[in-house]
Amino acid sequence: MNNNDTSAISTYPDVNAVYEKLNALVSQPLRPIQREKMQQYLDYFETKCTRSKQLTDEAKAIIPGGVQHNLAFNYPFPIAIEKAQAAYMWDADGNRYIDFLQAGGPTILGSNYAPVRDKVFELLKECGPVTGLFHEYELKLAQLIQQHMPSIEMFRMLGTGTEGVMAAIRAARTFTKKRYVIKVGGAYHGWSDAMLYGLHVPGTGRLEAKGIPRGASAATQEFFPNSLTALRRHLVWNRLRGGTAAVILEPVGPESGTRPVPYDFNQQVRELCDEFGALLIFDEVVTGFRLGLGGAQGYFNVMPDLTVFGKCITGGYPMAGGVGGRADVVSGFAAGIGGTGERAYIGGTLSANPLSCVAGYHAIKEMERTNAAVLAGRAGDRLARGLQEIVDRLDLPFVVYNQGSIVHLETSGVMLLDLRHPLRTLKELKPREHMIEEMGAAYMANGLITLAGSRMYTSLADTDEVIDEALDRFETVLK
Ligand SMILES: Cc1ncc(COP(=O)(O)O)c(C=O)c1O
Incomplete structure (x- = not known):
């Protein structure tokens, strides 16, 4: 294992411990968001994202599925983004989000640098x-x-x-x-x-x-x-x-x-x-x-x-x-x-x-x-540490780890399913997938954009203030 202050990964995760937690997560029932809370989050999209809805509804008639990007957010409907700057994105209705998608990883310097x-x-x-x-x-x-x-x-x-x-x-x-x-x-x-x-x-x-x-x-x-x-x-x-x-x-x-x-x-x-x-x-x-x-x-x-x-x-x-x-x-x-x-x-x-x-x-x-990879890695460490603290305090079975600026927050464990257990996988794939869709939508309704509701890429633009604001928002959802 490597511990290094000058490297983008300060501490390599204890992989055995991560798998132990992931296996425990997939062997227990799902812990989705409470139904009435989820309804509030869905209402956010209906009331605050009307321009996105209109645009992406129109797109469905001409673009297959209405979306073209691998990583587009599709639940409950895709959001149209109008502006991206450093650690933030703004949608077509003017809502601001902390951006942990970072275009799927490439913008290590932050968006639109x-x-x-x-x-x-x-x-x-x-x-x-x-x-x-x-x-x-x-x-x-x-x-x-x-x-x-x-x-x-x-x-x-x-x-x-x-x-x-x-x-x-x-x-x-x-x-x-x-x-x-x-x-x-x-x-x-x-x-x-x-x-x-x-x-x-x-x-x-x-x-x-x-x-x-x-x-x-x-x-x-x-x-x-x-x-x-x-x-x-x-x-x-x-x-x-x-x-x-x-x-x-x-x-x-x-x-x-x-x-x-x-x-x-x-x-x-x-x-x-x-x-x-x-x-x-x-x-x-x-x-x-x-x-x-x-x-x-x-x-x-x-x-x-x-x-x-x-x-x-x-x-x-x-x-x-x-x-x-x-x-x-x-x-x-x-x-x-x-x-x-x-x-x-x-x-x-x-x-x-x-x-x-x-x-x-x-x-x-x-x-x-700018030493961007190392600083983005430190932001990833701060985010992962904060998420772990929230998960522990709320006694949730969710799994947090990071490899520098790649941060994982597994709440449904869908990615751990495989065909060694075909019956379980067939039965659980859809509900576990739906849970991370809901988590992604809930984060978004709270001003956070993640990759598929379970992964976050940090960047040079993620100052301590940005990460701390994000942690407050994550806590609202995880509670
Ligand atoms: C590990 C990996 N390999 C290959 C690709 C494909 O790259 P592209 O989307 O530029 O074709 C991706 C895209 O997400 C990726 O993450």
């Missing part, structure tokens, strides 16, 4: 967002990432985390000439054909693979979170059937550490990959820069062969993704229409556009200057 925005404006005045040709900022961004992450010998910018994952897998297969890719059950690595496998609930395989031909995920496998034995079993089995090209994982555990990994897990997976000649891919879409400028790989001191980047790489500006790593693997991506017959084909008209690259370069520079 002025020094980066100014640099983006400057660039837009000169050349606009896109030219289709090379811009110096592509080079500057790649060099900056390399400077902070020694595993990144070469880097290729793309448009999204999903694309980064697709490219990494393609590079791994091209380089190793092997077949299988192994992921952790339940993990989200974007929505490519190959990765919509074992989504959210471990053991569910192709359950969510609607519209995807069987062959597209025929060489994808999942192993139960944290089970090195299950991973080894796949690696051994694959050896006789085309081999394992790569193991892909989020270094803090799936879904930003919703099922946290023991501290030495990544090192052990590294050793297994070396033993079986598979590449290790770290999906640092959330952790790259949120857990420090060296990413989770710097924190755990484990070198992956390939790293996938996403939204954090531009500090939240659009077209954010990429893959980097060993030169002998990544150099297999040739640019443009030339290249060798051996290259793995990837592309993207708007990839590495000047707007994304200038935003990324200056966001990382600002994170360097």
